Amino acid sequence: MAGEAGLRRMLAVVDLLIDAVDEESLLPALLPLLLRAVPGDSVVWTPHPDPVGRPLTLPAGLLGRDALKTFACVSSPDPLVTRTTSGSGTSGSGAPMLRSALRTHGQYHALAAYADVYRVIGAEHQLAMAFTAGYVGGAPRRVCLAINRSGKGGARDFADHDLATAALLRARLSHALNRLAPPTPELVTDREAAVLDLVARGLTNQQVAHRLAISPRTVDKHLEHAYAKLRVGGRVEAANAWRARALL
Template identity: 65%
Template sequence: MSAAAEAGLRRIFDVVDLLIDAVDEENLVPALLPLLLGAVPGDSIVWAPNPDPTHRPRTLPADLLTPDALAAFDRDAAADPLVAHTSAATGTPLRRSTLQSDRAYHALAAYHEVYRPLGAERQLAMSFAGGYADGTPRSICLAINRSGSDFTDDDVLTAALLRTRLAHVLRRLAPPPPQRYDVTRRESAVLALLAHGLTNQQIARRLDISPRTVDKHLEHAYAKLRVGGRVEAANAWLTRGDALRPASWTGIVAGHR
């Protein structure tokens, strides 16, 4: 392996090492951006979550995008084929030069108002699943800019390798909201008592219903939880109880020890 190839591999490993140790997105992104620019060399980089009203785009250099540039981007983005690729297509790493000629690029309103002031004559962009923000799935658009030579095939390959790992760590750091289950208050009460070790007859006495009614509640709960029997249902209550408890279930199991 050549010295250049070995150095490039080391830069990729630096990104992967950081992702493995990441504990939150707020601290990850500022440390990540310079490492990404090392792995896929460029003059600047933009990390843009969408939709995520609490997180504006992060850039390196930090003051890359002015408010006027952001407003111009929002206004002109619909006519930009690279933006369309990252927002509505597969989001795989792609060079702008693969999509359009320099002449077509320079004719974009966004080129004059956003990209040229950044020195973004060449661009490599991709998007990937970015976990959840306020319960809503989001994506991350990552764009690397250059003023000089175009990105190489090796740059595209490196970006593709990192894209998978970036999506994985974002799923871990911004997980989906807990799943809710459409169990009724009475089904929830039966599950709670079942998880506390009561038999159907004991559950019936506690809730002042018949054992047959307990059977029916459990039958319905099994279907909703996609479990096959008492043990799995009890385990579901113990491991996923917060998603199974209606707001007014408190006190149902009070007094049982």
């Protein structure tokens, strides 16, 4: 940590996490504190799977729909994105990492994602990490967190004490988000999984029944039990949750 002031900034985040009662009310207060604890110009909070489909950012609206579509197309060669989302690397799954530790400044500028997205949002220097944050549809939910510095005014890259702070906060963020998440749902049976697989592919109950050689009423019963286990209210939510689980 970088001195007493840095410790106070980190403890402010910890206090907020301890007192949080739900994720929805936590995040608007959390992001500004994160930018103080690990000083930066912007932060991007991206859960996966994400029912909203857009990350939460500070400043708000940092990434519009066009920027997100572009990012989805050009981000695959980006080593920091790959490392954060896949959790590969010697320092552990999702551990804090500096962009400068993976590529030179010139290599970073050569990425298509830099010209089309990072330069636009002022992400000259980046620190990124990921952590578990409960479950969706029985599958682990992850949050990818990126803190950016624009480099304006001579702002320097993140330092070792920023990495140390991020590592300490990462464990506490994961603990808090897992605590605030709904309870882990029961596991679906093999038969329920087979029904959900076909429903997620768009088949009707009659088509599912024909494919599995069971009655439509039995399909209804399997879905009823699966809805409760996945903690969803209907067919569309169940299909979305099951597809998200398959991706994870």
